Amino acid sequence: MTSTENRESANARSTRQRSSALLTDKYELTMLEAALADGSAHRQCAFEVFTRRLPNERRYGVVAGTARVLAAVQDFVFTEEQLEDLDFLNEQTLEYLRTYRFTGQIDGYREGELYFPNSPILSVRGTFAECVILETVILSILNSDSAVASAAARMVTAAAGRSIIEMGSRRTHEYAAVTAARAAYLAGFDATSNLEAARRYGIPASGTAAHAWTLLHVDDNGMPDEKAAFQAQIDALGVGTVLLVDTFDIAQGVKNAVEVAGPELGGVRIDSGDLGVLTREVRAQLDELGATKTKIVVSSDLDEFTIAALRSEPVDTFGVGTSVVTGSDAPTAGLVYKLVEVEGHPVAKRARGKASQGGAKAAVRLCRATGTAVEELTYPFGGEEPASNGFTTRALTVPLIRDGELVDNLPTLQESRDYLAAQLVTLPWEGLALTRDEPALTVRHISQ
Template sequence: MYELTMLQAALADGTADRRCAFEVFTRRLPNERRYGVVAGTARVIDAVKNFRFTAEQLDGLPFLDGRTRTYLENYRFSGQIDGYREGELYFPNSPILTVRGTFAECVVLETVILSILNFDSAVASAAARMVTAAEGRPIIEMGSRRTHEDAAVSAARAAYLAGFVSTSNLEAAARYGVPVGGTSAHAWTLLHTDADGRPDEKAAFKAQIESQGVGTTLLVDTYDIRQGVANAVEVAGTGLGGVRIDSGDLGVLARQVRDQLDALGAYDTKICVSSDLDEFAIASLRSEPVDTYGAGTSVVTGSGAPTAGLVYKLVEVDGTHVHKRSRGKASHGGAKQALRACRSTGTAVEEVAWSIDEDAPDLGGVLNTVQLTVPLIRDGEPVDDLASLDESRDHLAAQLVSLPWEGLALSRDEPALSVRFIGL
C-alpha cells in the first residue's frame, strides 16, 4: 500500500522520474550467525521481469487517481539490477542487491524483492549451517508440512542450493529440478493389522519392499524399535537399504541400532535419523553412526529465523548519495559494488564496497580479490549468462570453504567478515 501512495504522490509532485538507486542489505545477522547465504536471486529476476498490474487488481484499489492507474497499467521495469550471485555469502552491510531506475519504477518493487530474498536467504542460511554441521553426510529436506504450501516449494529449492541432497516436495522437483527422496510415515505401519486387529509391522515392511525394492528405507520406531529392526531385517534380509529413526534419544538409539544391524549381518544398511533436527542437533550427532539426516521444521523456518532481516533502502538520488540517519537504522549512501579480499590460500579476509561507477580500489597487491557484484538485469531484461541452480549450489560450497575456520562456528557474537567502505 505505501509503495502506491508514494508513487501517486511522486507522480503528482514531479519526483517520479528522478533517477534513484535502492539497495538491499542487512544491518545485522540473526541468531548469532556469522554469515548469511544469498538465495532467491533467480526468483527475484523472474519476478521483476514479469511484474504487472492487472485491470482486476487495479479495480480493487479505489484510492488510485487516473494518472497513477494509467502508470501501473503500463508498468514495466526498465532499469538496472546488480548484485551478489545466488549462493554467495553476505555479512552486515554487504550491498546484496542494487536496483537503479526511476523512483517510480524502483519503489514499487520493494515488497516483492524483499519477500523473496528474506525468506529464501533465511532458509539457505539455516540449511548451510546444517550442511556444515553434518560434515559431508547427506541431508534430506522434508519440511513441507511445516510451512505455507508455496513457501514449501521455495524452501526446498533454497535448501538444495545450500547443499541438501534431495527434498520430499514433488513440486520443487517439477519446478526447479531438485532431486526427490522419501520413504513412508508411521501411518503406513499403523495401517497394517492382522485378522484380530493386532499390529502387523512385518506386513507393512513386506508390502513396502514389494513395492519399492529391498533398497528402500523402513521406519522402525512405530512400536518397539529393537523389534522393528529385527522385523525389518527378517523381512528384507541383510541387503536392506536403510532404517529410519524418528523419535527418542537419536544418538543412543543410533548406536544401539547400528550394533543390532551389524549383529544381524546387515552391515551396509544405512541409518537415517529425523525429528526436529537443527544445526545444533546435527552437530551433536557427528560422532554417532548416523548416515543420513532428515530436516524439516528448522530448515523451512530458517532455524528459528524465518527472515534474513534484509531491508530495501534508497541510497542515491540523481547521482547524490543519500544517507538514512535514524537511530539504530543508519544506512551508507551511494550505489555500490563489492569485492572479497582473500589471502593466497583462498581464505577470505574482508569485503570492500565502493561506488558502482568507479574502478576497483587498489588494495596494495598483497591480497587476491574476487568480484562479488555482477550484472543481473540490464534495461529491464535479465542478462544472458545467469548461473543455474546447480552452478549456484557449487559456488556456495566453495565459498563456505573460503571462510576462516572460526567463521563456521555455530554461535559467536560477531560476523565472520566485516565490510569496509572506500570513498563513500
C-alpha cells in the first residue's frame, strides 16, 4: 500500500466511528413511521440518483463523492443519544432505528465517471424503509462533490496541461473546504492549500506566503521593506519558493525577488491586475534578469473562462479559490433521488417538468473505434445489454455495496483521478466547449 492509500484507509476507519444517521431530513423519518404503520415499509424498492438537466452551460457532469457516500451508508447507525432526541417518533419507529443497518444493494457509476441528463448515477435497492432514509445524506454528498468536480474538470481542460492549485478554503464552510479540495483533486487539480485535505486524502499541499508577510516587514523608519520579507522567506524555504510580488509595485517586486533569490528563484505569484498584460511583462522582465526558469503563478478570482482567456499567456500555474469550492456558480449538481420501482413494478413521477423514467436501470456508453463516445444507453437493471450497432460498449453501472457490505477492490482516489482524466478525452471535441447549452452526449432508454 502507498502512503496515500494508508492514509485513506485510516481516514475511512476513523470516519466509521462517527454516526451519519442525523444527516437527514425530518420527513424521511415521519415517512418511515407511516410506512411501518401501514405495512408498506418492507416492500422491495429501487431508488435512483440522476439529474434532469445540467446546470449553467455545462455539457457534462463528473460523478464525485461516491466513496464518501458509501462510508456514510455504512456509518448510518443511530446511537441511543440520537434516539433520545427523536421524541416525535413512536416506540415502534424508534425500535426499528435502534437496530437499523442498510442490508441492500447499491450499484452505480464509479467515481470519476462522466454523466449527463438522465444518467442513472446511483441505484439503491432494498426495502422502502431502509432506502428512503438515506436520501438526504446521499444527495448532500453527491450534489456538493459532483458540482465541485464538474467545475474543476472544466478548469483543468481550460488550463491545457498547466498546473492548477486549489486554494479556496476561506470561501466556504470549514469542512466543505476539505471535501471540495478532494473533489478538485479528483478532477485533475495538482495540489491544495488545505492541510486537513492533505492529511485526510493524501493530496499534495502547496503554499508559501500572503501579502501580510510582506507588509509585516518594515525598516527602522516604519517603511515597507519588501527585500527583507523576500530574504526571510528564502532563508526559511530556499530559493525554490514562490514570492508574492504584487504587494506594492510589480516590476519593482520582480526586481527585488531576483536580486534576493538569484536567477534560480522558483517562482513569482501575481494576485491582482490585468493578468494577461502583467504576465507578459513579468515574463519579459524575468528573462531579462536571467531568471528564465522562474515560474509565474497567477491567482485572483479565476474561473474556467478566465483560465481559458489566459491560455496563450506565459502562465505556468493557476491558483483557483472561490469558483472551484462553490462549483463555479453552480453549488449543486441538481441531482435527485427518486423511487423508480416497487416490488418489481416500475413507478414514475409525472409532474410537469419533473417527470422520471420508471424502473431500476443500468447503463452503457457507446464509443467509436477511436474511443470517442457517441451515446449513452440505459436499460432495465439485470436485463440484457442493448445492441451496440457496430460501436464498442463500456458498462457504466458497477456494484458498490452487496447485502450491506462494500464490494472488494473499490478504486482509490488516485485511481479515480486517473480514470476521469482518461474519460475526458473520450468526449467529442465540441463536448469540451465552455459556452454551449446542450449536453455533450444524449442518454436514451432501451425498453426490454
